Amino acid sequence: MNPHVHPVALIVLCLLLAAPVFAQTHEPDADTRLRNLYETEFAWRQGELKQVRTGDGHWRAGAGLPRVDAESQAGRLAYWDQTLAELARIPREKLSTDEQINAAVFQQIITSLADNARYRTWEAPLNSDTFFWSGLHPRMGGFDSEQAYEDYVDRLRDLPRFFGEQQSNMRAGLGRGYSVPRITLEGREQSLEPYLAPAEQNPFWGPVAAMPESIPAASRTRLQSAVKAAIAEAVVPAYRTLLTFMREEYLPHTRQTLSARDLPDGPAFYQAMIRSYTTLDMTPEQIHAVGLEEVTRIRTEMRQTKAETGFEGDMPAFLEFLRTDPQFYAQTPHELLAFTAYVAKRVDGQLGATLGFLPRQRFTILPVPDAIAPFYTGGRGGLESCLFNTHDLPSRPLYTLTALTLHECAPGHALQAAIALEGPGAIPEFRANNYFSGYGEGWGLYTEWLGVEMGVYDTPYEHFGRLSYEMWRAARLVIDTGLHHYGWSRERAQAFLREHTALSEHELTTEIDRYISWPGQALAYKLGEMLIRRKRREAEAALAQDFDKRHFHDLILGLRSVPLPVLEAQLDAWIEAGGPNPYPKAASGG
Structure with missing residues (x-):
């Protein structure tokens, strides 16, 4: 969530071997102009956020809080518009390969910042589960000086x-x-x-x-x-x-x-939010159609998995059984948290066969704080911790927790953030704390599917829980565009999610409210995951016995957070190069 990653240009070997993704006429002056532009903007932005340097060169919150008044917001928009104009004057074809990646990332970051300022999203600095008055103190620990x-x-x-x-x-x-x-x-x-x-x-x-x-x-x-x-x-x-x-x-x-x-200016605002969260140029109509196709495909898999459980009723009866039978629910918060910890440790045993580079950073598992738990999502993960919601235990089924742990902890967000921090390769500072939802949430959803390969789904019910979660993300494509483009009611959106997933009534209510209050964000997950799985199929077909999933995953995570078109271009180059190890000399960190 809150979300928080750290990017890199790592594909030196494969780019040397591959047909170039971008034109290679390179002028050092173009690189210098770009570096000056993004370094200057990032330093300015840190100042606007009231961040200060620490002794080891990192950033922390300084004295005072940022100015958020209308005049300050207008000044930021003017700065970012000027930055985009200067970026447009730098010829991309004359940049080095690494700086072309940096330019694409920088353009998406500044475009999103400018769009939010242009549409004055700061006039509503909250949504159904995230507020400007929270997160103003450390969740754990204190300060070091x-x-x-x-x-x-x-x-x-x-x-x-x-x-x-x-x-x-x-x-x-x-x-x-x-x-x-x-x-x-x-x-x-x-x-x-x-x-x-x-x-x-x-x-x-x-x-x-x-x-x-x-x-x-x-x-x-x-x-x-x-x-x-x-x-x-x-x-x-x-x-x-x-x-x-x-x-x-x-x-x-x-x-x-x-x-x-x-x-x-609603239609233009929604289109800007689609671009910001997915980093793709897709219309609401296109996304809605993709969502309906995915819902149909996943529905078939869900029927097959239901049959494996031996349940004799129809799908609505099965979903009701899953929502209400006590065998699927923890009796205490400790039981729920212990289940997630067990899944996380089982995943640890599979990581060496899944990734080539493993970081040293470890995460902990914590409950969502009581003050926000009633309307918070089921779980969120980041560098230091994964939060799981223990409020209203009858709405937190255990059969979905395996997929949720994979997504939020490892190989999902917590591991993703650690690799972003520790992975080989030097990256510009402006990319270090950047997070594109299409990339990050796409990877998180992909890892839920990866859990099948890792052998961590023990029962058909857990497999169905994973499919229910995948259906949930596919349904988001339909629901988000249904709400914000086609004018669906809250009740229609709830009914669609209720019909197609095994989410509890509490969860589906909080989720629909999240989509209503946060236009576009929910679209990122499925579109990002679809790209990764499509590229994996292409890589397996092209490379045959030379395909190594560790190298495939290392390439994705080593790039850190990039727009999806950049990720696709780099994966294409890697496939063309024969699927080499992106870290030929890097030892595992952990």
């Missing part, structure tokens, strides 16, 4: 100003008919309530409780007092004011329509 804690105090003191600008933006959005649909925000303001607690009970106290012993005792006492005062004098009042604003002013006046097409 006194200065980092000093900056943390400054950020806490800056919360009233930051929230005030967000509220002004949201009022402007309401004034022009741009808001999140009301139905998808019901109850979400409750996630603000934990932040009204006094210091030691407030979530912002977490980094203080985790303050390292390396900070001297006198400084610890001083910083504890400073954070305590900032929570009492700035944090709690800011959250209290925001809670009142949400309940009394914002939520009662949010729009009651659902479709992106009902927003100002």
